[in-house]
Amino acid sequence: MPTDQLRQTGRPLDNDLTERILRETLESLLAGGYVNLKIERIASAVECGKTAIYRRWPTRAALAAAAIEREMAVGAMPDSGEVAEDLAQHALQNSGNYGSSTIRNHGIWGSLVDPEVRALLKDGYIHVRRQRGLELLERGVSRGQLAPDADLDLILDLMAGMTMYRNLVRDEPLLPQHYRAAAAALVSSPPRI
Known part of the structure; x- marks a missing residue:
């Protein structure tokens, strides 16, 4: 809440x-x-x-x-005019949250295992971040920069999963160029519905 x-x-x-x-x-x-x-x-x-x-x-x-x-910043809604750059910026905002020493702490991440905590975060912060991600991807579709049958949910999951894996499992933050490369690959050859 x-x-x-x-x-x-x-x-x-x-x-x-x-x-x-x-x-x-x-x-x-x-x-x-x-x-x-x-x-x-x-x-x-x-x-x-x-x-x-x-x-x-x-x-x-x-x-x-x-x-x-x-402790989590929602961040500004990126709109550079290019969906790949916007997706990279959106993911970088997320990385800033997950890469902070406070949130990266495993005691915090352990909270997400609890179904009630996870549901509350999903309905709050995570919902807002996901809606922004979907909005920027839909904007990319309307601009003709992203295929209309692209699986927008999966694109967001892949970017978020990459962030979580690198920060939690490998304990190595991602650099902006990593996000840009991943976003460019997902936009140019997106998973399809």
């Missing part, structure tokens, strides 16, 4: 407390992963009651998703 969609019941929420809770949650995820995230420990660390946390986020998963989303 993004921070701007916090649950609101009763008196107005204390924004400073909300920020402290999110910071402490992120630190807890970095230190011990989602499996060790305890609401009681977060409440104690920021000196609030558990109810203050549950007023903002209904579940531990919602709290974890909000802390992770807080």
Whole structure:
């Protein structure tokens, strides 16, 4: 649940407390992963009651998703006039998120294994990023730069998968020229529906 969609019941929420809770949650995820995230420990660390946390986020998963989303930048919508360059720029924005030392931490990535956290991120940050990716690819189709029967979903999955694999498995960030080469290949010879 993004921070701007916090649950609101009763008196107005204390924004400073909300920020402290999110910071402490992120630190807890970095230190011990989602499996060790305890609401009681977060409440104690920021000196609030558990109810203050549950007023903002209904579940531990919602709290974890909000802390992770807080660290992820959606980025600007690229429009260079060339779909391959726009796709590369879109992927570079994603790489900036996944390549950061905070998000690259395996405790954070372990959160995605939890179905509830994954669903919340998929409905929030990931949905926004994917919609932007689809929009720029559809713009490329309308400009005649990408085949009308190109599998746009698969193109986005391939670019995102490349980023995740290089950052998480190989522990090597991708360079802009890697994204440009991959985007150019996918645009010139796209997978088809």
